[in-house]
Amino acid sequence: MGNSTKSTRRKFLKGMVAGGAALSVTSLLKSGQAIAEENMPGQWTSETDVVVIGYGAGGTAATLEARAAGAEVIVIERMESGGGAIQNSGGIIYMGGGTPLQKALGFEDTRDNMYNYLMAAVGDGANPEIIGLYCDKSLELYDFLVSNGVKFKQSFIAGKHVVPHTDDGLVYSGNEEQEPYRSIATPIPRGHHAESPGFSGHAIIRPLQKVANASGATFIYQAMAEQLIVNAQGRVVGVAINVKGERQLIKARRAVVMTTGGFGTNKEMIAQHCPAYLRCGVFIGSAGDDGSGIKMGQSVGVDVRLMGESIAYLPVYYPHESLVKGILVNNRGQRYAGEDQYGDPVGCLTTRNYPDSWVIVDQTIMDELPKEAQEKLKISAQASSVTELAKAIKIPEVLLENSLAEYNSMCDSGEDLHFKKNSKYLSGIKVAPFYALNYSANGIWYIPKGGLKINTKAQALDPQGKPVAGLYCAGTVCSQVVAQHYPGSGTLNGQALTFGRIAGQNAAAEQAVS
């Protein structure tokens, strides 16, 4: 460590909570500042090699790997039990590069093909090293999951799905088949769907946590991690937790792994960093994702990235793929996205630029929808002409008429000149009555993308790009693969599991401090 870094660290440590005797426990617990070990208010309550904070996807993977490496592990979880968001998730994990399932189903993928797709699909802020590593580790992740009891049925389901309603194992879960991506990378399905019909996240996390729970790790539930503890050298050496009002100080001889999820339930942080996403209606994370982990990381000098970005998921193919044959229009009656595009670019555009939006369909499209899908539609208006429909939803009639006329003429010629929608969906919108379906921002699923900065070892990084010693991160508490856009369902689960594994392995391999 150079002199300038040492002096920056000293200044930083001076700013931390000091003089335990002078501060009440309550003020310590609420301050959000890190605690300097030399001023720690009391003795260590217990100690271990690796402390894992948060027992969702990232925390489970970290626990399994740290235990497999022989480290003692204490897991801190604020809820009554573990599971995090993944237990309610669609159960999709984004993996590729030639997984056994892809091969068995006849899909020839390569690591580079997966990398090229992801780099293009995540857009601005793509981190080539992190994405490269995610692809490198994909086959290993598949083996890790299967060897720990996760099952994938050997079957492929075609079409566009939010989540397969069946128990099929492989699905296109992103924009692989859409332009411009299909011209950048050979389209291959990478959504690995755990074997159970519909939302099958439980079929991932239950088997993994069964193994982790029996691994010899210690679990402390209803325990809120509140402050990191840092030694005189600036190394993270423990954490102060609040267990039903009682403070405990847990020492981590080797490292702390932060897997506390993002800040999706914290409206103040959303208002500060990505305010447009306050318009979105449905947060898809766990109830514990209040940004506490990000704040703890910042309290020891960890940098953040992409805090202004959020996943906003608006799939026009929900509740049924046939809706993609309609057109998505804003309150000027104008199309603004290819309706067959994955839900995230569409949702981000809608949230930021066109919060009042509709999908316009005709009776022919309606007739294609099964009854269960029709029951889920939010019908804003139905009319016998496009003019009457525009009036009913209060958008300029001539603009909607023009959009429909232009769209129908492109359907007749078989080419969507604006958004390159796949020609199989270009059947036109011509048969009355016409319907306006509400696809506005307040129905959008969101989850902020920003978080702590890490490197390929899952070490937390300061603004100079140097690791903050003793601290590793994984999952939505930090920024990994996902950048401006979410490339496909399964990437959130995939990155939490991949970087959770890496964090657990590297935390266990740290030199123990006394």
Ligand SMILES: Cc1cc2nc3c(=O)[nH]c(=O)nc-3n(C[C@H](O)[C@H](O)[C@H](O)COP(=O)(O)OP(=O)(O)OC[C@H]3O[C@@H](n4cnc5c(N)ncnc54)[C@H](O)[C@@H]3O)c2cc1C
């Ligand atoms: C309905 C739904 C559908 C989804 N579908 C998919 C999908 O198909 N594919 C996909 O990839 N992703 C999906 N996701 C998102 C994905 O499941 C999550 O982003 C991912 O699992 C996050 O994992 P994580 O470990 O980073 O965080 P989390 O799962 O949020 O876990 C964080 C854990 O830390 C705990 N915690 C937080 N703060 C503290 C603290 N201070 N002290 C102690 N404990 C703390 C929390 O209680 C929680 O248990 C979906 C999510 C939902 C809700």
